[in-house]
Amino acid sequence: MDNKIYDIIIIGGGPAGISAAIYSKRKKLDTLVITMDIGGGLLVSGHIENYPGFIGKNSYELVEILEKQLKALDVEIKYSEVKRIEKEGEIFKVMANEEEYLAKAIIACSGSIPRKLNVPGEDKLIGRGVSYCAICDAPFSKNKIAAIIGGGNSAFQALESVSKYAKKAYLIHRSDKFRADPVLIDIAKSLSNVEFILNSIITKINGENKVESITIKNIITNEEYDLNVDMIFVEIGREPKIDYIKHLVEIDERGQIVVDKYQKTSCEGIFAAGDVTDRPYKQAIVAAGDGAIAALSAYDYLIRKGISPLK
Ligand SMILES: Cc1cc2nc3c(=O)[nH]c(=O)nc-3n(C[C@H](O)[C@H](O)[C@H](O)COP(=O)(O)OP(=O)(O)OC[C@H]3O[C@@H](n4cnc5c(N)ncnc54)[C@H](O)[C@@H]3O)c2cc1C
Structure with missing residues (x-):
């Protein structure tokens, strides 16, 4: 582990994580995305007819467009699985497969899988x-x-x-x-x-x-x-992917991370977006909207705390 402290670490590369990364980068925050893939649920969605601006094509094509957008904004991505997050004072330690990373705020966008x-x-x-x-x-x-x-x-x-x-x-x-x-x-x-x-x-x-x-x-x-x-x-339920973070945040009876309308969790500095949360309607466009809100809320949090190194 080097001693670098990111402003924000985003866990997940589905629509929620990608959208959070876009908003975070455009706020000039030092951002890292840790994910096992880019696309998440969109890699298996198939034909998509309900994502505005994207008309009736295979979801792989949407993933390609989103990948290009991440590249254009020079988003830093590590392909790895996050195993655990710990909070030490105001800093979060993110333990992935072989490595550890530090951040001032976390956005959990790790999705859920249908049973x-x-x-x-x-x-x-x-x-x-x-x-x-x-x-x-x-x-x-x-x-x-x-x-x-x-x-x-x-x-x-x-x-x-x-x-x-x-x-x-x-x-x-x-x-x-x-x-x-x-x-x-x-x-x-x-x-x-x-x-x-x-x-x-x-x-x-x-x-x-x-x-x-x-x-x-x-x-x-x-x-x-x-x-x-x-x-x-x-339609027999979903399993949110929360193992790495469930000891830090409130979880509801369905195993989903509880968030408010700013995508804040019960733990200060941790935000969550998309299918991993208790937000209704598990859809790509909902996840993308959540991701945008989470990044803007995380930005406000860093500014308010005075812990962002914004130049
Ligand atoms: C078969 C199917 C068809 C669908 N069709 C549509 C549709 O037509 N229209 C629509 O709007 N929605 C559709 N959906 C729903 C849509 O795919 C999801 O609502 C959306 O992908 C949720 O986005 P998300 O970013 O919250 O999570 P996900 O897309 O699930 O992304 C989660 C991300 O987190 C990563 N991750 C998970 N755990 C970890 C970890 N520990 N460490 C690092 N990375 C991690 C994953 O690799 C992934 O990149 C469909 C879903 C399925 C399953």
Whole structure:
């Protein structure tokens, strides 16, 4: 470790981290991004139709544009995994794979990963009918048969969106009790093209190049059968990537970092943005907006504290 102290270290290179880096550099803060990749969720998003200014292209193309922007602003990037952050006085020590770095403020943008079903066929058919984001992919279910897996608010919101496009939408849930709000359940029950399959789990997703059917097991009768579907929306929760920082900041019951409207966490000097936070709607544009706010708030924090070496 050299003794250099960055103004800001940003953890993560998805839309939140990239946006935070752009705003931080344009405030002339000494900025380091530590990330395992550039793009984050955009590396697996596929076709993007809802990012303003970017019309219906593959998300890789968006990542290329964002990479160019980081390069143009000469953002310093280290490709590494952050293992732990410690606060020592007003300074943060960031421990990555082999190295340690120091900073006056931290912006955590490490995202979250959707919980998978972990059944045969799932990985092979991601983006070919298997989706973890109904907000993103519901329009692709137009005139198709879709299955939504889950029993919480996300699953019911997904069901409502998908049922607008799909000719038939099944909600498949492992129990006959739901965690979703009663109002969402009532809406779902009123939809004519929706059918509930309860006390049931998915044991296999079938198809070569696209989803053709799913194998369902009733966990009470143990009966197994195949159901023809074209798309499957997995809405069983997300796992925020917080291991390196969870001892420093308040975390909610879903494992998300709690932030206020300035993206401040419960720990002074630590800000968080994007999917790792308790902000609703896990979307690239939301993450990018959060990242901008986090960088501007971190700038204000450094100025107020009088610990920024701004020339
Ligand atoms: C299949 C799929 C399709 C989607 N489609 C769309 C869509 O059409 N439109 C849309 O708006 N959104 C879509 N999304 C959601 C969107 O991708 C996310 O909301 C967005 O990427 C969140 O941005 P983020 O920067 O908060 O986190 P992420 O994009 O997840 O980025 C997290 C970053 O942190 C890094 N990281 C994590 N842990 C560490 C660590 N310990 N050390 C260093 N680096 C770390 C990762 O390498 C990554 O670079 C989709 C998501 C999925 C999964």
